[in-house]
Amino acid sequence: MAGSVNKVILIGNLGADPEIKRTQDGRPIANLRIATSESWRDRTSGERKERTEWHRVVIFNEGLCKVVEQYLKKGSKVYVEGQLQTRKWTDQNGVEKYSTEVVLQNFNSTLTMLDGRNSGGGGNFGPDDAGSGFGSGSPSGAAPRRAAPASSHRGDMDDDIPF
Amino acid sequence: MAGSVNKVILIGNLGADPEIKRTQDGRPIANLRIATSESWRDRTSGERKERTEWHRVVIFNEGLCKVVEQYLKKGSKVYVEGQLQTRKWTDQNGVEKYSTEVVLQNFNSTLTMLDGRNSGGGGNFGPDDAGSGFGSGSPSGAAPRRAAPASSHRGDMDDDIPF
Amino acid sequence: MAGSVNKVILIGNLGADPEIKRTQDGRPIANLRIATSESWRDRTSGERKERTEWHRVVIFNEGLCKVVEQYLKKGSKVYVEGQLQTRKWTDQNGVEKYSTEVVLQNFNSTLTMLDGRNSGGGGNFGPDDAGSGFGSGSPSGAAPRRAAPASSHRGDMDDDIPF
Amino acid sequence: MAGSVNKVILIGNLGADPEIKRTQDGRPIANLRIATSESWRDRTSGERKERTEWHRVVIFNEGLCKVVEQYLKKGSKVYVEGQLQTRKWTDQNGVEKYSTEVVLQNFNSTLTMLDGRNSGGGGNFGPDDAGSGFGSGSPSGAAPRRAAPASSHRGDMDDDIPF
DNA sequence: TTTT
């Protein structure tokens, strides 16, 4: 369909250490549980109330999975941008179940660490550059124009995509 | 929790006419089914493929529900901005189920019609102004500053929230 | 116009302490300078490069201005959500100038603190509740449904907007 | 910097036909003028008011530029997702000027047509697939997982990026 | 002018 957008943006904390699994052919899949909370003052009672929402985040990208594995842990605060997907599965009793997840897979997906506590670099993912395209957020991997001379062969989107 | 964001942005088409229900005390709740699609060319086969995702959108807002009721129908294209919420319920067999929905409820929620086919006004919601704050999108209900004289008592956020 | 969206989302750090001014009739206006940065590895040289972008953020909302005044300072990390506005003005030499700013004014605007360093509460804005609707991010001020009994008169958007 | 986000989302109409220029080395750059509008009812006068904001959108991507050239024209409605950049230049009188633009360049950029009027396909960009990764919106170019067998070598982000 |  033309003209479709499916985007989720979350900022929250990991409720547990990430789980990294591998497909049969060796590609990693990272699973995160992220909590977002909202608080408000109840209008009738005047009490402060809070509500926490838990999100399942699934990452199908090798570079991002490395970042997750190396830098994220229970309590880490992250920004994630992905898309909604609902998956159907059958449990051991033959009951159909649905799970809706925030999937980071394609080129519009982003994961950014928002606390520097977990790594020395706080998003600076080291010399192997594993996470260079993703770990430092949505702008990563982008080549700023104008910094480069107009006649240069770089500064183009084609050039700097790290995956 | 401080520093939490939970935001979903969808552009898609209604797969069916909206369902409007009412709570016991008479407040409306609108349910939408929205499809988003993505297409891509398979790298190995070279075939064009397509995948459609269906989203449950629930609207807890009287003004927005009126807009939905009056202008949206099967096939309408909309922009919605809301938040993810997962609801637990028990089916008739006593099995626990979960449903993840995009909820439009608070002041950060938006619904915008993206086709003019369904109404003469295409988002211009008539003299009763039922939808004035929502139907024309996120900026609606906002008072542009600078258009108003600096000494005016309006132009403030307090003044023009229509709900 | 129907079907219009104008939204900016930034996560960055304040390059200076906020400036708070007041209109003639006493309403506050906060100005922030926010830096966002992107880094990438140059494809030809292999060097790591970085580029910083500076944004002007203007806040026309009393509650948000209080939060800014109390908790933000040079170096603070924030999430802001607002809209793009370009303003024309004439300098002292009679030259026309344009300034494009990220404006937080209407009900779709959000400001969230992303570091707890600046306040004990890290977004928990105390008993006077000055920032209750904004400081804890986009979901704030929202009334979670379903937590409230279905027959309650609250849980509606109308009820809990704090401004 | 770690933890930085710079994102603009617009839905609006083109105020003029796109302008496509080329760099010295032949890469295309598309310039769009996009209008977004907001309307509200003035609280004191009760009048309906409207305000239009004009945005400069610059596209540094060959595939996206082809889509723009082929399908967009004055009046077209589009969804764009890019980042804010302010550019400094000196006019013919030696006066320094600044221009803030919404730049679509990197892998997080998106352009989606929201009206089908301009093309038969309404985002279906033909056999040469020029726009396949962009024209159908943010999810485009993504390989849905789970549709592919788990042992497959595709379904990975690496596989289907069209640029 | 921030941050890493």
Add this chain to the structure above:
DNA sequence: TTTT
């Protein structure tokens, strides 16, 4: 300069 768009759109409704």
